[in-house]
Amino acid sequence: MRGLAVCRQITLFIAVLLVLSISGVHYAQETDDQDRQPARTFGVISGRAINSATTSNIGAAGISRLSQILLNLGASVQTIPPNEPIPDDIEAVLLIGPARAFTIQQTAYLWDFVANGGHLLLVLDPNGHNGVNSETAVRSGFNRLLYAEYGLSIADDFLIEPWFTIETLADVVSSWSQAQAINAPDVHPIIAPLVEHGLPVRFWGGRSLLVDQLTVVADVHPLLFTESPHGETGRVNLRSDDPTQIELNIGQDRQGQLLLAGIAERHDSGSRIALVGDSEIFRNIFGQTRRIDNDALPIFVGNDIFVRRLMAWLMGLPEESWPSLSDSFTWVTIDGDDDDWPQNIPPVNVSAAEDVRVELDQYRAFRNDYYVYLLLQTQGEIGDDVTITFDITGDETPIEISREGAVFYDEALVTDATAAFGQFVEMRLPRRLFGMDNRAINRVCFLLPDDQQPDCYELTINPTISSQLDPLPVRGASGPQAFSDGSVNIRAAPAIDAPVVASVPTRTQFSLLGRDEAGEWLYVRNGRYEGWMAEFVLVVNADVQSLPLID
Structure with missing residues (x-):
């Protein structure tokens, strides 16, 4: 069986190369950085053949808000069918959250595009999550080419936090975790504001990446990482009739600092590729969720900054023209200096x-x-x-x-x-x-x-x-979290007749500190509030019975 699997992989790889040769693919010649113009024409690959995110979908799973970000940056956006060659006028392609694996023909079209200097954002979700049955690291010809020519590769795993359950994983809304920006001496400008202000990027069921910074053909940078989850390498089945038993298998599952996003730019052609292991980061009512009281402002500020600056990099815009930080938020770094303090706060x-x-x-x-x-x-x-x-x-x-x-x-x-x-x-x-x-x-x-x-x-x-908002309501918390599902009350004790501490609007974020004996009331905290909330008015990403019991 093992020999048969190897033969299939070799056959697939050869088939991809044959299709590429037939299509006349060649690597673009080296060009001077000063001659490279920003990419202004974007194509979004979507259609039933691949079932990826679409810009026309204004609902929760759509990427219409991402399309608007590109329009605001001066780009145009159009849809590309997955089974047709990418038009010559397209300079950058978005392929976000395909639920199905690429065919050999689709792989050939996509590789022909990037090999000739095109730019690509490829976002792949973990297989088994939310109906995804997409690319695998071992069998994907595109993934092999990507690693060989750009130093980027997707892994076959599913990032699972210690506090996750089958129930929280089965519902994509409750399967969120947080990734951090890579804080390296040469921190990339895409993530520099995230590092400076300690802002996480929230993701909903991710898969990890391999990033080879030693490759000689491209400039490669990891961007986001996470440490608390393990990378479940077994096939995850979340069906209620026969769910997978989620557990860490030492020596088999991936552990430690796991990467979620990386970028690469070819030295010869200038082709830029961004690879990300979760599509919800880019979707409307997930990573791009807006505030109830002001639709122009994001709830997940780290996600908003990451996506806007990633798109500016993919376009090839000069860094000085990248989106700046919003004046609606407080941007004071706690460093013992006053250079970033608001001028309207006098001594x-x-x-x-x-x-x-x-x-x-x-x-x-x-x-x-x-x-x-x-x-x-x-x-x-x-x-x-x-x-x-x-x-x-x-x-x-x-x-x-x-x-x-x-x-x-x-x-x-x-x-x-x-x-x-x-x-x-x-x-x-x-x-x-x-x-x-x-x-x-x-x-x-x-x-x-x-x-x-x-x-x-x-x-x-x-x-x-101050009229400014804090960019991070919950700080210093790395464990289970929740957000309010509607306008609800925080109470002084775990009882419906206990005094109300405060009323909070929908989507207010909290860290989870404990529970009552029945798990019907949870003790929550953020920078402003602390108290008890009924479990049924919260969306939680953990098994509530695993929380500490608070008398």
Whole structure:
């Protein structure tokens, strides 16, 4: 049987090469970078023969919003039938989420296009997810050519988080995970804003890639990775009558840092290819979901930035003309500097105090919808052993900031808070620490290590209200998550008659911290809110019984 399989693979590969030779394919000659013009004419391969995403579909699974991004960048978009040669006037092709494998003819048409200098975005979902039965790494002639000539290859796996169940996987809406941008010394400009601001890219059932950066024929870059899931290499069957038992098989399944997206650009022809292991990143009501209160703004800001900048790169636009970050969001990096602080947040002078060793001169503070941003200016640098505390009006428990930038409340680490010491002391604190009534800071103390009296300042810090939105409502969470399925309530206890802490709109994001004994109520948290929510008003991506029990 093994010999028969090898023969089939060789036959397929030879057949692809024969079709390519018949079609007259040749590799484009090397051109100077200055002679290469941006690609303005895009073709989207779609049709029943391959069942891929379409620009005409304005529903959840369509890519009409991606088409609009291209139009805004100055490109034109048209549909290409999968069983016909790619027209000569097409400069870049999108093939997103095909549910069926390529035929030899389709492979030949596609390879003829890229071999002659065309650009391609190829997005392949894991087989077995959401009805997909597409390309496999071993049998795909196109995948072999792609790896040989561009250093990119798709793997035969399905990225599965430890907290996933058959039920969460079977429904594509609840099968999401988060990928991070590759933070390397030569970080690629596509993902530079994601690295700088710590923004993830959400995906819904992905498959991993192989990226060969040592190839000599192309400039190759990995872009996104994930570490918490394993790559399930067995065929996944999610049918309710005979589902696959999901478990990690050491030595067989892929583990560690698994790549989800990569790009390559040929040195000779300048042909650019982007390979991504999840199509929902690009679909309308998944990665391109918009806010209920403002359809122009994304919910998943990392996805929006990634897709817009990836399209600009695929077009070959100069970097200075790539989409900029939206002014509707807060873009303050916590690095101990004030160069990215909003100009409309003026400094407030602090009255001089007597007999202090740490002199606080000024502060600046504002809050957006989820976080409080605070900047302290002192005379001279703060010593390595100094701890800062903040007293909040009406709260006997102070917020504590260590010199290493960790934030503690009631002796527990606040995972979604951070601080940095530099020219200034800069920090981002979740608004929930200040209560639903946005209580003020009324005391700042600098605790020194010699057991002497701390240097304290009695003052009132009421952060300025900013109209900007925070790009990431949930920070510092790597485990199970949820979002609200409608406008729903957060309660103070796991009971329908418990006091309402807050009401939140649909698609509000939360991390999941625990459950009640029955799993009917879940304890949730984001930068603004914390409390109990009924399980049935949430879309969760985990087995709720695996969450910690909270009394």
